[in-house]
Amino acid sequence: MKPKNNLFKKVLGLVSCMLMAVAFNAAAGATAAVAIGCAPEAGAIAGNVLALALQGAAPAGALRAGVLKEIWTGEQIKQFRTALESWGWLARIRSYNQHVNNDVIHFVAIGGDPKVLVNNTTYPIPITALEDADKPVSLDKFTTEVTPVTDDELHAISYDKMASVQERHRDALVETFGQHAIHAIAPAENMADIPVLRTTGDVVEGRKLMTSADLLSLKRSFDKMGIPKQDRVLVLCSDHVNDLLQTEQRFKEHYNINQTEGKIGRLYGFDIYEYDGTPYYNATTGKKLAWGAVPAATDVQSSVAFYAGRMMKAAGSTKFYWSKAETDPQNHRNLVNFEQYGICLPLSDTKCRAAIISDKAA
Structure with a gap:
């Protein structure tokens, strides 16, 4: 009878983990949904759908954490x-x-303005290059x-x-x-x-x-x-x-x-x-x-x-x-x-x- 009892315990433990995982994803999804103005029921469903979709790509033992992390980062x-x-x-x-x-944001540093000649009679007209430059600014x-x-x-x-x-x-x-x-x-x-x-x-x-x-x-x-x-x-x-x-x-x-x-x-x-x-x-x-x-x-x-x-x-x-x-x-x-x-x-x-x-x- 011990093998059957052990099997029963394993199955019970697996079912408990699955129920906890579903509840976890449902609660996290519902919380995020309420925060963005959506129905909590929709968020609860979405949390478990996302968990299922990511299951194949997630490393062992990291699935539920990854789902929670994605939800909270996005929120x-x-x-x-x-x-x-x-x-x-x-x-x-x-x-x-x-x-x-x-x-990083890239701004353009304007090099200057051209000089304006009034009633010019001298040729050739001078050439002045307007050298613009990239000005990267790192975010804090x-x-x-x-x-x-x-x-x-x-x-x-x-x-x-x-x-x-x-x-x-x-x-x-x-x-x-x-x-x-x-x-x-x-x-x-x-x-x-x-x-x-x-x-x-x-x-x-x-x-x-x-x-x-x-x-x-x-x-x-x-x-x-x-x-x-x-x-x-x-x-x-x-x-x-x-x-x-x-x-x-x-x-x-x-x-x-x-x-x-x-x-x-x-x-x-x-x-x-x-x-x-x-x-x-x-x-x-x-x-x-x-x-x-x-x-x-x-x-x-x-x-x-x-x-x-x-x-x-x-x-x-x-x-x-x-x-x-x-x-x-x-x-x-x-x-x-x-x-x-x-x-x-x-x-x-x-x-x-x-x-x-x-x-x-x-």
């Missing part, structure tokens, strides 16, 4: 790019995704720290844990991308065609408040640089938003009426947004802090203005890294993280951006 790509196209001020910047090749790489997900967690709370991990990694990537983008757009220091203005209001807690006069000065700067009137964007930090709420009734009215996706309204020719991730400047020198530098107590946060028509952003490849719990016999934990390539930059060095920082009291 991360979609959600990251969707966020960039709908996330407040960042959505105003044109996407260059279609020009990305192996996480953003990597999340690794998150552990134990088998006990997955068993206890089903697959919502993986959905939660994926969502938090995506949100962290988008937020860091936004901070890096506005840092790249902000001027390094005050220059004639890339101004860093200072606030001029009353002194409160050691700094001068932002006023409507400062917004008007910013408009004058853009007018002087010949920046088109459309698509002027101003991203205000919280300090400056609070200053204007305190002193400007018109700003307060706009703030209370229209506050979606961080957008406040349109004033002085700017579409105004609120964002807490704008870069810091040294209050004395007026120079922007390097990316990643920790602000000192004497540094001040900026508000950043730009012309959207001379900015670009692009999202490149996405990688989902996952080590299975089966390879960690001591901890029985999966390790998960994402790597995302992307970039946001001004297309022109000058005459397309500016910043305002709080001036310190004398």
Whole structure:
């Protein structure tokens, strides 16, 4: 009777594994389907169809992991790019995704313009070559720290844990991308065609408040640089938003009426947004802090203005890294993280951006 019992146990174990695999693929597929607006039933079916289709190509023991990895990688790509196209001020910047090749964008550096002769009487006319050049720009790489997900967690709370991990990694990537983008757009220091203005209001807690006069000065700067009137964007930090709420009734009215996706309204020719991730400047020198530098107590946060028509952003490849719990016999934990390539930059060095920082009291 023992051989029959052993056979029965093997069959039972095989059936249990098959049922777990079907449930796993169904849950993963349903979660992905809901995230993209499809019926969960369709996602559950698709997850198992995909598993069946890939079964012949997958290495032994890796089939279910591979299916999950493909599902989460595809979902991360979609959600990251969707966020960039709908996330407040960042959505105003044109996407260059279609020009990305192996996480590099190739721009053409224009060599110059021909000289124009008026009422020329001298021949032969001089020949001037216009030497254009390829300018490759590599995308920045953003990597999340690794998150552990134990088998006990997955068993206890089903697959919502993986959905939660994926969502938090995506949100962290988008937020860091936004901070890096506005840092790249902000001027390094005050220059004639890339101004860093200072606030001029009353002194409160050691700094001068932002006023409507400062917004008007910013408009004058853009007018002087010949920046088109459309698509002027101003991203205000919280300090400056609070200053204007305190002193400007018109700003307060706009703030209370229209506050979606961080957008406040349109004033002085700017579409105004609120964002807490704008870069810091040294209050004395007026120079922007390097990316990643920790602000000192004497540094001040900026508000950043730009012309959207001379900015670009692009999202490149996405990688989902996952080590299975089966390879960690001591901890029985999966390790998960994402790597995302992307970039946001001004297309022109000058005459397309500016910043305002709080001036310190004398």
